[in-house]
Amino acid sequence: xxxxxxxxxxxxxxxxxxxxxxxxxxxxxxxxxxxxxxxxxxxxxxxxxxxxxxxxxxxxxxxxxxxxxxxxxxxxxxxxxxxxxxxxxxxxxxxxxxxxxxxxxxxxxxxxxxxxxxxxxxxxxxxxxxxxxxxxxxxxxxxxxxxxxxxxxxxxxxxxxxxxxxxxxxxxxxxxxxxxxxxxxxxxxxxxxxxxxxxxxxxxxxxxxxxxxxxxxxxxxxxxxxxxxxxxxxxxxxxxxxxxxxxxxxxxxxxxxxxxxxxxxxxxxxxxxxxxxxxxxxxxxxxxxxxxxxxxxxxxxxxxxxxxxxxxxxxxxxxxxxxxxxxxxxxxxxxxxxxxxxxxxxxxxxxxxxxxxxxxxxxxxxxxxxxxxxxxxxxxxxxxxxxxxxxxxxxxxxxxxxxxxxxxxxxxxxxxxxxxxxxxxxxxxxxxxxxxxxxxxxxxxxxxxxxxxxxxxxxxxxxxxxxxxxxxxxxxxxxx
Amino acid sequence: xxxxxxxxxxxxxxxxxxxxxxxxxxxxxxxxxxxxxxxxxxxxxxxxxxxxxxxxxxxxxxxxxxxxxxxxxxxxxxxxxxxxxxxxxxxxxxxxxxxxxxxxxxxxxxxxxxxxxxxxxxxxxxxxxxxxxxxxxxxxxxxxxxxxxxxxxxxxxxxxxxxxxxxxxxxxxxxxxxxxxxxxxxxxxxxxxxxxxxxxxxxxxxxxxxxxxxxxxxxxxxxxxxxxxxxx
Numbered sequence: 153x154x155x156x157x158x159x160x161x162x163x164x165x166x167x168x169x170x171x172x173x174x175x176x177x178x179x180x181x182x183x184x185x186x187x188x189x190x191x192x193x194x195x196x197x198x199x200x201x202x203x204x205x206x207x208x209x210x211x212x213x214x215x216x217x218x219x220x221x222x223x224x225x226x227x228x229x230x231x232x233x234x235x236x237x238x239x240x241x242x243x244x245x246x247x248x249x250x251x252x253x254x255x256x257x258x259x260x261x262x263x264x265x266x267x268x269x270x271x272x273x274x275x276x277x278x279x280x281x282x283x284x285x286x287x288x289x290x291x292x293x294x295x296x297x298x299x300x301x302x303x304x305x306x307x308x309x310x311x312x313x314x315x316x317x318x319x320x321x322x323x324x325x326x327x328x329x330x331x332x333x334x335x336x337x338x339x340x341x342x343x344x345x346x347x348x349x350x351x352x353x354x355x356x357x358x359x360x361x362x363x364x365x366x367x368x369x370x371x372x373x374x375x376x377x378x379x380x381x382x383x384x385x386x387x388x389x390x391x392x393x394x395x396x397x398x399x400x401x402x403x404x405x406x407x408x409x410x411x412x413x414x415x416x417x418x419x420x421x422x423x424x425x426x427x428x429x430x431x432x433x434x435x436x437x438x439x440x441x442x443x444x445x446x447x448x449x450x451x452x453x454x455x456x457x458x459x460x461x462x463x464x465x466x467x468x469x470x471x472x473x474x475x476x477x478x479x480x481x482x483x484x485x486x487x488x489x490x491x492x493x494x495x496x497x498x499x500x501x502x503x504x505x506x507x508x509x510x511x512x513x514x515x516x517x518x519x520x521x522x523x524x525x526x527x528x529x530x531x532x533x534x535x536x537x538x539x540x541x542x543x544x545x546x547x548x549x550x551x552x553x554x555x556x557x558x559x560x561x562x563x564x565x566x567x568x569x570x571x572x573x574x575x576x577x578x579x580x581x582x583x584x585x586x587x588x589x590x591x592x593x594x595x596x597x598x599x600x601x602x603x604x605x606x607x608x609x610x611x612x613x614x615x616x617x618x619x620x621x622x623x624x625x626x627x628x629x630x631x632x
Numbered sequence: 633x634x635x636x637x638x639x640x641x642x643x644x645x646x647x648x649x650x651x652x653x654x655x656x657x658x659x660x661x662x663x664x665x666x667x668x669x670x671x672x673x674x675x676x677x678x679x680x681x682x683x684x685x686x687x688x689x690x691x692x693x694x695x696x697x698x699x700x701x702x703x704x705x706x707x708x709x710x711x712x713x714x715x716x717x718x719x720x721x722x723x724x725x726x727x728x729x730x731x732x733x734x735x736x737x738x739x740x741x742x743x744x745x746x747x748x749x750x751x752x753x754x755x756x757x758x759x760x761x762x763x764x765x766x767x768x769x770x771x772x773x774x775x776x777x778x779x780x781x782x783x784x785x786x787x788x789x790x791x792x793x794x795x796x797x798x799x800x801x802x803x804x805x806x807x808x809x810x811x812x813x814x815x816x817x818x819x820x821x822x823x824x825x826x827x828x829x830x831x832x833x834x835x836x837x838x839x840x841x842x843x844x845x846x847x848x849x850x851x852x853x854x855x856x857x858x859x860x861x862x863x864x
Contacts, residue, residue: 214768223767223768298774298775298776299756299772299774299775300755300756300774300775300796303685303756303796304795304796314684314685315685315795315796315797315798318795318797318798319795319798320795320798322762354770354771354772356768356770358770359758359760359770359795359796360770361758361759361760361770361771361772361795362769362770362771362772363772365771365777365780366771366772366773366774366777367774368776
């Protein structure tokens with residue numbers, strides 16, 4: 153096991169540290185890195201103010217992601233981040249650069265804080281690895297509660313702890329705790345060894361402290377790791393289609409009901425709206441989980457998304473209501489023509505099924521600023537907010553009243569787009585996250601005939617086979 | 633191996649002997665006490681913050697004490713010391729407690745060495761230091777970790793915070809010699825056994841910065857000096 157951990161230390165594409173050339177690295181830096189990190193390495197490049205988290209200030213020698221017990225990260229740590237980037241931030245992976253270039257960058261970046269790198273980095277030794285098991289996850293949860301990870305990360309790890317609004321980094325900028333259920337956004341990687349290293353060593357320059365000496369037993373680092381890993385998938389698989397199954401009978405409106413948890417969700421990624429002002433370069437909501445069903449009369453959508461606070465609108469504090477919207481064309485016509493995805497335009501409106509602060513409404517829009525509420529609809533919704541997560545059920549009749557409401561029909565593809573606003577993060581109006589057009593597929597209704605027809609067909613086939621066999625054996629007897 | 637141990641023992645003995653035989657230079661001359669009274673003419677700066685967690689331990693309101701002014705305009709939480717004095721570390725472990733979601737005392741002054749950081753609250757705190765001369769630390773101190781011992785080897789005024797309770801603010805003043813004192817609620821600090829003769833007293837305050845003043849330290853007596861800090 154210690155071998156495995158040892159290998160992890162050398163892990164970045166199995167490349168062991170190579171002495172880079174700072175002079176050559178400088179040329180690459182000026183071309184590829186300076187725009188964000190600044191030509192002086194102070195993190196104040198031209199794009200810096202648009203980014204959250206902000207680009208690293210290299211002049212302090214303080215780095216979040218390190219596998220060392222010393223302040224400075226190892227060369228491999230820096231090489232790894234340059235190569236794979238930092239998920240959940242604006243830092244991309246630079247594996248398009250040659251390995252030599254990346255090692256040269258490592259050498260050059262270190263020159264911005266030469267003093268910090270004088271001390272030889274010392275590897276942080278992790279306790280002996282403990283594999284994941286039910287018992288280990290249970291112990292991890294116990295430890296999670298005992299050491300109060302929830303203070304920042306929340307009870308379910310969704311970054312909604314009570315200390316969240318107070319958190320600042322060492323430069324005084326607000327910083328959000330990691331959403332532990334979204335492992336794919338972990339800055340230093342989603343692998344178990346990487347999670348264990350972050351818990352053990354902390355993230356320098358952030359409020360995340362080191363826990364290596366602050367758990368009851370050393371192996372608790374691994375139990376915590378296994379628990380955190382159990383909170384969400386390592387990778388996210390985005391959907392391309394939302395399947396809407398037909399059901400018989402009433403559709404339950406309780407968002408926490410078993411009816412809904414039995415349906416596999418479609419995972420829809422959202423991006424910041426950056427086409428019109430005010431642009432949203434750092435959207436708060438990056439994914440919505442969608443479930444949908446319909447029956448003879450209604451269509452129902454079940455939406456799940458993480459939001460660290462249930463915001464109370466307060467214009468003075470720039471707080472708005474949390475909101476989410478499903479967008480459809482006002483009419484479903486055959487072909488690929490659809491309204492402009494950003495809430496339609498003057499000639500081609502969209503229909504919005506919009507939920508805001510606990511209430512669903514219908515609207516028609518001819519663009520972001522041109523939203524008109526529709527009166528007399530029959531849309532209803534039910535909302536649950538718990539542990540940093542919204543779960544909402546929105547229901548509507550299949551048949552649309554009037555010109556501006558579309559009618560949903562079984563066995564069809566329906567264009568749909570999604571929009572979301574975290575009012576607590578100041579999102580409202582054009583400042584939102586959104587998708588372009590997706591499709592809903594209304595599956596034909598499943599009747600009970602599927603339980604009758606196949607067995608009958610099987611039985612008839614069997615009878616036919618027996619008849620053939622009998623006929624054949626008779627024929628043989630006669631001929632012999 | 634045995635030789636090495638014997639060698640070590642000899643070194644240790646010699647060192648101890650040296651320590652005992654040559655007490656502090658000042659003692660030989662006979663030091664004096666300096667009573668420093670620090671005054672501040674401006675208003676106190678204390679912010680009150682609503683607490684949204686751990687109210688059982690922290691209370692419903694917390695105070696962020698940037699400038700604390702006591703009776704007679706005395707400035708509390710300032711560190712007075714003799715500039716450029718030489719002296720051995722006291723060897724005493726300083727103690728900083730986290731109680732009521734406050735660092736107590738607000739300023740711990742000590743010579744280079746270890747500081748015991750206590751967690752009397754029995755809830756998660758994290759000890760986050762902002763230092764440049766000493767390694768910066770950010771270590772979790774969960775409820776079961778009652779004492780955490782940290783080493784601060786270089787002289788420096790170190791800001792200490794807790795990210796879980798953002799209003800918590802304390803200072804560890806690592807002083808190069810033992811001739812210092814921290815002002816009490818009425819703004820008075822005593823520097824014991826200060827080297828006699830013409831000296832400079834320096835006062836440091838977390839918000840108001842540094843001020844120095846000359847003082848003539850009389851051996852075997854108490855010398856009083858009043859220093860005024862001004863609003864920055």
